[in-house]
Amino acid sequence: MQVRLYNVGGINRELNLSIKKGITVYEAPNAYGKTSLARSLISLLTSEITAEDLLNVFSDEGYIEAEIEGKIYYRRFKRIKNRIEEDKKLYMDDKNALLLSYFSPENQLVARILMGDENIEWFISAAAKIDEIKKKRENLQFKLGEIKAEYEEYQKKYNEAENYMKQLEVINQQLEKLEKDKESIKINTENSIKITRRNRLEDLEKRLEVRQKELKEKEAKVKKIEKEIEDLKKTVSTIPKENILKEVEQLNASLQNLNSRKYNLDVDYRMLGRVLDEIKEANERHLSVCYVCGHEVDPSIWKGRLDTIKKELTEVTRQRDEITKEINSIQAKINELNTKLREIEKYEQLITNKQKDLEQQKLEISEIQKSIETLLRQIRELKEKIEELDTKEPSSNGESDIDRRIRELREQRSNIELELQRIGIPRKIMEELQSYRKNIKELEEQISNLDREYIRRLTVVKDTFSSLANTIMKDLEFSYTAEIDEKYRITIKKEGTKMDLKKLSTSEKTAIALVLVLIGLKEYFKSPFFIIDESFMTFDQKRFEKIKKYLSGIVDYTIITRSNETVQFRNERVLETSQVIT
Numbered sequence: 176m177q178v179r180l181y182n183v184g185g186i187n188r189e190l191n192l193s194i195k196k197g198i199t200v201y202e203a204p205n206a207y208g209k210t211s212l213a214r215s216l217i218s219l220l221t222s223e224i225t226a227e228d229l230l231n232v233f234s235d236e237g238y239i240e241a242e243i244e245g246k247i248y249y250r251r252f253k254r255i256k257n258r259i260e261e262d263k264k265l266y267m268d269d270k271n272a273l274l275l276s277y278f279s280p281e282n283q284l285v286a287r288i289l290m291g292d293e294n295i296e297w298f299i300s301a302a303a304k305i306d307e308i309k310k311k312r313e314n315l316q317f318k319l320g321e322i323k324a325e326y327e328e329y330q331k332k333y334n335e336a337e338n339y340m341k342q343l344e345v346i347n348q349q350l351e352k353l354e355k356d357k358e359s360i361k362i363n364t365e366n367s368i369k370i371t372r373r374n375r376l377e378d379l380e381k382r383l384e385v386r387q388k389e390l391k392e393k394e395a396k397v398k399k400i401e402k403e404i405e406d407l408k409k410t411v412s413t414i415p416k417e418n419i420l421k422e423v424e425q426l427n428a429s430l431q432n433l434n435s436r437k438y439n440l441d442v443d444y445r446m447l448g449r450v451l452d453e454i455k456e457a458n459e460r461h462l463s464v465c466y467v468c469g470h471e472v473d474p475s476i477w478k479g480r481l482d483t484i485k486k487e488l489t490e491v492t493r494q495r496d497e498i499t500k501e502i503n504s505i506q507a508k509i510n511e512l513n514t515k516l517r518e519i520e521k522y523e524q525l526i527t528n529k530q531k532d533l534e535q536q537k538l539e540i541s542e543i544q545k546s547i548e549t550l551l552r553q554i555r556e557l558k559e560k561i562e563e564l565d566t567k568e569p570s571s572n573g574e575s576d577i578d579r580r581i582r583e584l585r586e587q588r589s590n591i592e593l594e595l596q597r598i599g600i601p602r603k604i605m606e607e608l609q610s611y612r613k614n615i616k617e618l619e620e621q622i623s624n625l626d627r628e629y630i631r632r633l634t635v636v637k638d639t640f641s642s643l644a645n646t647i648m649k650d651l652e653f654s655y656t657a658e659i660d661e662k663y664r665i666t667i668k669k670e671g672t673k674m675d676l677k678k679l680s681t682s683e684k685t686a687i688a689l690v691l692v693l694i695g696l697k698e699y700f701k702s703p704f705f706i707i708d709e710s711f712m713t714f715d716q717k718r719f720e721k722i723k724k725y726l727s728g729i730v731d732y733t734i735i736t737r738s739n740e741t742v743q744f745r746n747e748r749v750l751e752t753s754q755v756i757t
């Protein structure tokens with residue numbers, strides 16, 4: 176480290192120093208400017224040491240420059256009338272430099288401990304920058320509160336959006352189902368209509384076929400009947416019915432005549448028979464009195480009369496047989512003619528029946544024709560309808576329940592989409608939320624780190640103090656122990672008995688202050704150098720040599736100023752550097 180000073184403190188010349196890493200001892204007489212050098216170096220770590228404190232009162236300009244690790248840090252002053260203008264580039268600007276980088280009577284901790292003040296809470300708090308941490312924590316906590324509030328807002332938005340998305344999903348599912356249902360109903364209805372109509376058409380065509388077949392059969396039958404009638408008529412026409420009737424009539428008249436003659440003959444026959452019987456009896460009895468007239472007759476007369484009657488009876492019988500024969504012949508003829516007539520009647524009846532049948536058949540044909548016409552018309556109309564269904568786009572007749580529901584759902588969906596546009600879709604919000612969560616997590620981690628750091632800072636001095644203090648005290652051969660109690664007070668015990676800090680010797684108190692500063696320096700302050708003003712210390716040489724080894728390794732440059740008649744600036748190699756505070 177190169178140091179250049181000019182007109183600072185009591186140094187009113189240019190001072191160039193090359194300070195090596197390790198311990199550098201700067202010996203000079205009183206009022207030579209050792210403190211001025213120390214304060215100048217410390218002033219590169221804090222602006223608590225002001226330009227007024229630094230610039231030599233007799234000079235109008237001055238500077239402090241230090242080259243550390245290749246970088247130049249400086250404070251340059253110019254006095255203009257009553258004020259000093261300063262140009263500076265500090266290594267750091269931390270007032271703790273006064274507390275932790277410069278061990279001198281000016282050091283507040285040294286001053287207080289030498290005065291016997293046991294309370295070091297202020298020191299821990301200042302050195303550990305507890306307030307800074309508290310403030311940092313408060314700021315982070317405030318920021319966390321703000322972010323959490325925003326996060327809550329986004330979470331609400333997200334829940335809202337998520338809810339809307341769920342609603343959208345449900346609506347979309349319902350819509351999809353309704354659309355399918357609608358399509359399916361449409362297709363099914365059309366199909367069922369088509370199928371029904373085709374079935375009906377098939378049915379009608381079958382019925383038409385049947386009817387046409389029936390018609391053909393009927394027409395054939397009609398032709399057949401007509402032919403039969405014609406044939407029958409022909410047959411009938413060959414038989415001279417009128418003549419037969421006439422003949423029958425004549426024959427009946429003849430028969431009647433013959434029957435009348437036969438009747439007369441029968442009467443004659445019966446009468447002649449009776450007369451014959453009476454004459455026979457009269458003859459047998461030789462009646463002499465006529466049984467008819469009562470006159471007396473010759474009994475022989477009966478015999479003659481008997482023969483006459485017998486002749487008459489034979490004649491009557493002959494005539495009667497002849498007529499009977501004739502009657503039978505005529506009767507036979509009549510029967511024959513009647514048979515013919517019956518046959519004709521039979522034919523006529525047959526013709527009548529056939530004609531009736533023909534009429535019936537014709538009637539049925541007419542019915543069938545009508546039915547065929549109806550069927551043809553129905554088939555034609557049905558075909559037109561089927562054709563219409565095949566070609567025509569189905570047109571909706573007004574809004575169906577499904578259409579209405581679809582419309583309502585689409586309206587709802589569009590409203591939700593508008594809302595989502597307003598609040599953002601959950602994915603976007605989720606991205607924001609994740610970013611917030613990350614921020615919150617980071618902040619919470621920072622706060623938690625600060626909390627840990629807060630505790631660590633509060634406790635590290637307390638915890639390490641006892642062991643280090645007692646090691647050093649033992650090493651320095653001081654016969655007391657020191658520790659920090661829960662109230663951050665230094666507690667001293669000598670041979671197990673507690674005693675006031677005030678009662679310790681100056682070197683014992685100085686040792687305690689030095690231990691505290693070294694712990695603070697190591698734990699809380701990253702200073703490139705540590706300066707000790709040995710002049711106020713009352714350590715004997717042996718003890719001071721022991722102290723030096725504790726100084727090594729804490730910072731790069733340790734500078735010890737010491738009063739001596741001669742001026743010396745030397746770098747010292749310190750042994751046992753590994754035994755320094757770790």
Ligand SMILES: Nc1ncnc2c1ncn2[C@@H]1O[C@H](COP(=O)(O)OP(=O)(O)OP(=O)(O)O)[C@@H](O)[C@H]1O
Binds near residue numbers: 184185204208710
């Ligand atoms: N800003 C200043 N302007 C002018 N003179 C100053 C200033 N500060 C200190 N001095 C003087 O410079 C001289 C050196 O003082 P300094 O405190 O640096 O000496 P020292 O070597 O530390 O002495 P000691 O061994 O007695 O502590 C002193 O006479 C002091 O009065």
